[in-house]
Amino acid sequence: MNKTRVFSFAFALLSIPALLGTVAAPEAAAAHGASADAVAATAPAAVLTAANELQGYFTPESPDVPAKLTVPKKAPKVAIADTSETTGTALVLLDSLAVKKQKSDRKYDRVKKFGVAWLDVGGRGCDTRNEVLARDLTEVKAKGCQVLSGKLSDPYLGAKLDFARGDETSSLVQVDHIVSLRNAWQTGAQKLSQAQRESLANDPLNLRAVNGASATIKDGRNAADWLPENTAYRCEYVAQQVSVKATYDLWVTKAEKAAMKKVLSKCAKEPAQSSPFTPKLKESSSSDSQTTKAPATTAPAPEPAPAPVPEPAPEVVPEPEPVAPEPAPEPAVTGVNPGGFCSTPGVVGTAANGRSYTCGGNGPDANGKYHWNK
Known part of the structure; x- marks a missing residue:
């Protein structure tokens, strides 16, 4: 200097x-x-x-x-x-x-x-x-x-x-x-x-x-x-x-x-925000480990019944395949925190300044978490 x-x-x-x-x-x-x-x-x-x-x-x-x-x-x-x-x-x-x-x-x-x-x-x-x-x-x-x-x-x-x-x-x-x-x-x-x-x-x-x-x-x-x-x-x-x-x-x-x-108090619905450094929770598998199968039992085979004389089956007209309804549009997300934690990759949100951000736009971080990115 x-x-x-x-x-x-x-x-x-x-x-x-x-x-x-x-x-x-x-x-x-x-x-x-x-x-x-x-x-x-x-x-x-x-x-x-x-x-x-x-x-x-x-x-x-x-x-x-x-x-x-x-x-x-x-x-x-x-x-x-x-x-x-x-x-x-x-x-x-x-x-x-x-x-x-x-x-x-x-x-x-x-x-x-x-x-x-x-x-x-x-x-x-x-x-x-x-x-x-x-x-x-x-x-x-x-x-x-x-x-x-x-x-x-x-x-x-x-x-x-x-x-x-x-x-x-x-x-x-x-x-x-x-x-x-x-x-x-x-x-x-x-x-x-x-x-x-x-x-x-x-x-x-x-x-x-x-x-x-x-x-x-x-x-x-x-x-x-x-x-x-x-x-x-x-x-x-x-x-x-x-x-x-x-x-x-x-x-x-x-x-x-x-x-x-x-x-x-003037904005009681203002959401709290989460750190992208928050550790990713591991799903518990305790319920799976506690589930046991009942032992199989063998029942005596019943006596075979005499075979009935088959009648001609009526002609069946197949019903048309049901048409699946159009998926509901993904709801818009507002008030996102740029760089903050998000849970659904691909969802587009809008920050308070009006700019659009995509959840997981840059992929997950080192901890597998997604963030709001441009």
Whole structure:
């Protein structure tokens, strides 16, 4: 980094409090009980200003693609051993989460505790950042695995953004953790294994391509302190947070749960979502093993009866073959989560942004699970 860029970066960091004055004050108010709605209501101007000042820089939690790909030592592993598939509504699932106080983040370390970013989880020679960009962007142009350009419908601001890979432009679109790794560390991830934490950091359920400035401002805040400016996305955003916390056995604070319930009460039917890392359940064969055949018994053969004199059989006119009814059309699926778990390969669904996705469009993953793909 040359002297000019060092100076620019230092100036940007020093200028953030002033540039985000319309955000910082409400955030401070939120910390003392003010609603997160009031915080987000003043965000757009500050977000755009911050985007200009922070151009060319990534956050420690959401860095650029790595210089060298690293394959994790263990396969993706969610917190619950038998199944972490979350079904039903997010509002009902929220009530299953434990409510506790937030722990200290003193020992939080992104690389040591959650793995090098970004890992090549599938062992396909592609890092998580590029996989998410390819999933969330449209009009994607790529060179092999690396996404070079595309268009983003940013869910946090509800704005259209152009993405172009480059030293000064890549960080304008970042891959954000829906439940930040710092917040996860403070709400239960400390008791997870290293493999589980690395899975959480690279789980498609917990990742979304967004504008870089919003990701920077959000930082490690939970739903009580920060919500997307785009109100149309809040239901899905909170539903994803609830689903991630349920999948990885994380808890919520009292204020966080109240904020989540306030959002979800306006969309009570918002579905919970499942991680593609959820282990595939094995069908039980216990009922087969318990089934025994009764011993065969031999009955004495009856005396043969005298053969009757056959009468001529009447001519039988065969009835026409029944015509099978036309199969009912496959029902359309709406509100799908791109990259999320699905059960019926070939079914076409529509996401909240209006784009079409096919269940299992790219075939099953390493665990035999299907996902919504373009």
